[in-house]
Structure formats: C-alpha cells, structure tokens
Amino acid sequence: MRLPLTHLFIAARSGRKETIPLPARLVGFLVAFLFVTLVFAYAFHNLQYQWGWEAVYEYRQKFINGWLMTVAISAAALLLSLLIGLFFALAQKSRFLPLRYFSKLYIETIRGTPLLVQILVFFYVVADAFGIGNRYVVGVVTLSLFAGAYICEIIRAGIESVGESQLESARAIGLTRLQIYRYVVFPQAFRQVLPPLAGQFASLIKDSSLLSIIAVSEFTLNAQEVNAFTFSTLECYLPLAVGYLLLTLPISLLSRWLEKKYRYAT
C-alpha cells in the first residue's frame, strides 16, 4: 500500500491516463517554484548592484506607451501572419505550379535569413522603392511575412498528419473536397497545430522587439531608451520580462484550453 505522502509527489498512472489530485498539483508547483526562486534569490543576493527604481518609475509612461505599441503590433502581426501562413500552406499544394514554387521560394528564403536583415531590406530598399514610408506598416508586414513562413509549415504538417486512409474513406462516402477539409482534416489538424502555433506566436511577440532597428517605438526600444537615460539596466529590463510574459502567457493558456476542448477519443 502506498502512503498518502507519495501521492503528493508521484502521479498515479495507468496506461496514458494520469490522476493528480489538487493538493498534489499545488505541492508539485510550489516545489518547482521554490527551486527557481531559490536559485534567483541566491544569484541576486550575490550581485553587487545599487538598485535605483525611482529613476525608472519616473519614466513609467514610456514603458506603458511602449507596451501598448507592442500589443498593437503583435495583435496585427498575429492575425496577418496566420492569414499568410494559411494562404501559403494551401498554395504549396496548388496545382498551379508557379504559385506552388513561389510559396516554396518564399518559405525557404524567409526561414533561411535573419529577421534583422529582412526588416532592413524591406524598409530601406523594398518599401522605399514602392514609396511606402510608414515604418509601422512596413514593420507589421515584415514581421507577418517572417512568422507566416513558419506558420505555413506548421499548418502543412498538421494537414499532412491526417492519414491517407481517412481521406479515402471520406471520398468513398461521397464528401466533396471542401467537406473533407471542413469535417475531416481541419478538426484533427487544428489540435495538432495548436502547441507549435502557440510557440510561434510567443516568438512573434518577442521578435517584434527587432523592429527597433527601424525606430519603431515599441516596448524593448523604450526600455532601452530609459536605460540609456538612467543607467539602471536591471531596473529597466526586469519590467520588460514581466511585460512580455503578460502577453505570451495568455496565449499558451488559451492554446492549452483549446487543446483540451478539441481532444477527441481516438
């Protein structure tokens, strides 16, 4: 017989099913949290650093403005990158060959080159040639094109994870192409795609900081500016971590929730 104490630390497992009572969840989380806290408490304790939060507090409006700009840029880029990803995932399977090779070219070029270079080239070369001067628009589009190339491959992997036999069965019962996608492929692909998609969205939000290279006044740039004025490095960068977590955490939580909602008994 097991002691109740071990139940607090070890999940009872039968097959792939696990049962974890609430106290065990709490204890497990607290132990992990305590460990991380201890490591950082030790590190910060050993740091020879004079903290000066007042100077940073004076510039709080700059942090808030930057954070809101990052929220706006990320939200727009999230939506646009999803559309771009979806389009190229389908275009890659298109029977019209120039479109298919165009998407392959796009994916390989974007995934194989640094975002920093893409931002510089799109803003100072391409956008300039076409007379587009708004750095915020160019920034969002560049970021979306960048993330879109990754999202496209995530979606393609999700679609291709649905077995050939299922498609054949669907065709056999007389579903149209659209119906197959709607009722067979999409629901299964959706669940497969969620975890990597959430990760990609989190990266996209953090990558938006690279737009500072073309003077887009977002969260990271504003924090760096305050650092340049006050020389309170850690006091400027720690709020940065919190600010980005506030954006990325809801995305992973939403993805977990959706994953559970669309879990089918297979």
Place this chain on the structure above:
Amino acid sequence: MRGIIGRVLGGTVLAAALAVLLAVVARPAGAAEQRPLVVGMELAYPPFEMTDKAGNPAGVSVDLAHELGKALGRKVVIQNIAFDGLIPALKTGKIDLIISSMTATAERAKSIDFSDPYLNTGLCLLVKKDSPVKTIADLDQPGRTVAVKKGTTGHTYASKQIRKARLLVLDKEAAAVLEVVQGKADAFIYDQMSTYQNWQKNPTTTRAILEPFQKESWAVGIRKGNDDLRLKVNAFLKDFRRRGGFEKLGDKYLKEQKDAFRKLGYPFYL
C-alpha cells in the same frame, strides 16, 4: 521501478552539475593587486574603437589604453561591450575603466566618475543635401523629423531640447544615416567627426552642418570612489599630452579629419 531509480539518478546528477556551476559562477574575484587593467569599450566606432583585419581591437582608444597600461605598469585587457552596457559593467566591477569615446555628462557623472577630458568635440547635424535647415532652431519645427542614435548624447539632447519636431530613435548609426539619405528624416544629430565621415561617404545626398551647437568633451570613466586610479589616469593624460602622444595618435588615425576641421576653423583637438 527502474524508471524511478533512473529519474532519481538523473535528478541527482543534474543537481550536482548545477551546484558545481553555481560554485564556479559565484567564486569571488581574485586579489586586487597586479590584476590586469580591464578596459571596456564598444569596438564599433572607427577610428577610435574598432577591430583590425585580424579581428584584434585597434584604434585611438585602444592605443591610449595600452599607453596607460604602460604608465601604470599593468597588463591591459580590452573588453568589447555594447555602449549601453559599459556603465553597468563598470558599476558591477566587470571592468576597471571605460575608454570608449564617452562624453562626460552631468547625468552620467551621477553614477560614475570621469577623468579630466582628453578630447573636445561637439554635436552637429547631418542634413539632406537640398534641405533648408541651417541651424538646430530650424530643425525643431513641427513636421520635421530628427534621427538620433540610442544612448548617445545626441539622443539625450534631443529628448530634452527638441520639442516640436518628431524624434526617431535608432539602434545603429548606419540606419540613422540612411534615414537622412532617403529623406525620411530631416537631420541626424551626432558628433562632428562621425558627421564629417558620413557626409564624405554620401556627398551627393547629404550635407554636414559642422558648427557645433553643444560642446562636449570625452573622458575616461572610472568607478565611483576609485580616487587613486582617477588621479593616476589624470596624471597619465597630462603627461601623455605633454609628450605629444595625442598629436601622434591624431596623425596616425585622423589625419584627414584634422586637416579638414582646421581648414573649416572648427574647434577640434585630440
């Protein structure tokens, strides 16, 4: 059963590795005397701080650091640190001195000490060739856009003094120059020597207004309270100037600029 043992073993190994890592990281710095003199600078500002073709630190500041080391009888180690990170590195004891074309400002002097100045320069403007802007007052008008490099004195100046024009804060000097070249910004606020160089590189698209609207001087950054080192550095700078060391460094790295500035009649000396 084996699974649990394996996990426990793995956990122990991980914990041990972490403990070793912490012990190594947390080891206090060695004895203060006869430690090499660690000088921090950002190697991205030729000809003052740069790397030679073999990738070694080179430039006016590097030569100056080695001369200082010779005078103090200490070995010199150059550490390449981003400009924003220099003051924090000095404050946390990662470096002993900053020699990185750093302007001695009152704001910086709140967190670190400065030696006597070793170079006088000033802020001036790089503008678009056909721009009507002639002075800094022309520039601070509604509808105009001013580019600065983040963390420079130009940035500090603009954030306080530029009220009507729009401010563009850029990470890189090259991007700020491009903004002016493409007409996205009316002007770029930067020091005289860089402005002169950027104008020489883009003579068909830009124009330099080299008359400084704010005078500045560069100095060596020293940790607060380290008065012994500060006095030694000051004594060295005085002696080095008397020996004509700065003249030689100027001729070695900045011949063209020196001549140009002399001809234009603007204050500039090393």
